[in-house]
Amino acid sequence: MNVSKGLWRNLVPHRIEVFVWLALLGKVNSKEKLARIGIIPQSENYCVLCNEATESCDHLFIHCHFSRGLWNWWIGLWGLCWVSPSSTYEAFKQWSGPTHGKFLNKIWTAIFFIIIWTIWRERNSRCFENKSSSIAQLQTLILLRLSWWINGWGDSFPYNSDDIIRNPHCLRWDERLSKGTPRTLPKIPNTWSPPSSTTLKWNVDASLNPIEKRSSIGGVLRDCHGTFMCLFSSPIPPVEINHAEVLAIHRAIKIFMAHEHLHQYKLVVKSDSDNAVKWCSNLKPGPWNLTFILNYIDMARKKGMGIDITYKGRESNTVADALARQGLRRQDEFVAWL
Numbered sequence: 001m002n003v004s005k006g007l008w009r010n011l012v013p014h015r016i017e018v019f020v021w022l023a024l025l026g027k028v029n030s031k032e033k034l035a036r037i038g039i040i041p042q043s044e045n046y047c048v049l050c051n052e053a054t055e056s057c058d059h060l061f062i063h064c065h066f067s068r069g070l071w072n073w074w075i076g077l078w079g080l081c082w083v084s085p086s087s088t089y090e091a092f093k094q095w096s097g098p099t100h101g102k103f104l105n106k107i108w109t110a111i112f113f114i115i116i117w118t119i120w121r122e123r124n125s126r127c128f129e130n131k132s133s134s135i136a137q138l139q140t141l142i143l144l145r146l147s148w149w150i151n152g153w154g155d156s157f158p159y160n161s162d163d164i165i166r167n168p169h170c171l172r173w174d175e176r177l178s179k180g181t182p183r184t185l186p187k188i189p190n191t192w193s194p195p196s197s198t199t200l201k202w203n204v205d206a207s208l209n210p211i212e213k214r215s216s217i218g219g220v221l222r223d224c225h226g227t228f229m230c231l232f233s234s235p236i237p238p239v240e241i242n243h244a245e246v247l248a249i250h251r252a253i254k255i256f257m258a259h260e261h262l263h264q265y266k267l268v269v270k271s272d273s274d275n276a277v278k279w280c281s282n283l284k285p286g287p288w289n290l291t292f293i294l295n296y297i298d299m300a301r302k303k304g305m306g307i308d309i310t311y312k313g314r315e316s317n318t319v320a321d322a323l324a325r326q327g328l329r330r331q332d333e334f335v336a337w338l
């Protein structure tokens, strides 16, 4: 079968194209395959996404109800429905979007790759790191990956990742229609400003649900091109909002400190709590019960890596805010490198 038709379009990184090609050929090392050749016991060949069936390639990518949750979400966004394909290869053959627009067509192709890749990464993090994400978190991750890779296509697509997550329908954008005629979608205002080329920027946020007595934090790390590098979203013990903002700043700095390849950059952390920023920057003494955390932040700042913690003022922080709110529904921490 000619699976390569429509496959090598350079819309996503090559390693992902190669991976999807193997998936279409059924050549991914599924647990069913590993058990068949005796690498793992038969009793361990089950799917970690649903714990209900044998993990064959087609089950994992297409038939598993967890994976179907992702496909149906994307297809449902466009008001379409999908006749269940019999295999990953059939799914790829049938895969087509709602309209004929050139840009949307590329989006649909890219999304096929991204969903397959996201399922595979989730399966691996469950198998090897004992970490799992919900369908809602993976949906955000899919849109983030998409928005990242769109940047490399050279289209004059006017929206950024915040816009895409808030309103995926902005992907209906059509270059031809956007020339000369008014755009069908109003530009969503975005006030996020990129850091300099030698700096990375964390936007962090905290969220409280006083009724359920839950708190959570979230953050997103971006470079000077606005490219997403890392995100986190995690529940924390119920605390007062400024306290929660300090924990968000602390988490962001800890992730930065733990990854040496990032240390070639300076770091700016943006928070929308003036108090938290002052406590973390040593401009104002912080509460006693935060001493341990504030000391860590202070120590990191004094290591001379150029860590700057600032109040975000009017900068919009939709992604960090959304990640913080997602954390309220989580049982444990979610950290993703994109």
Ligand SMILES: [Zn+2]
Pocket (backbone or CB within 6 Å): 047, 048, 049, 050, 051, 052, 053, 059, 060, 063, 064, 065, 066
């Ligand atoms: Zn499954």
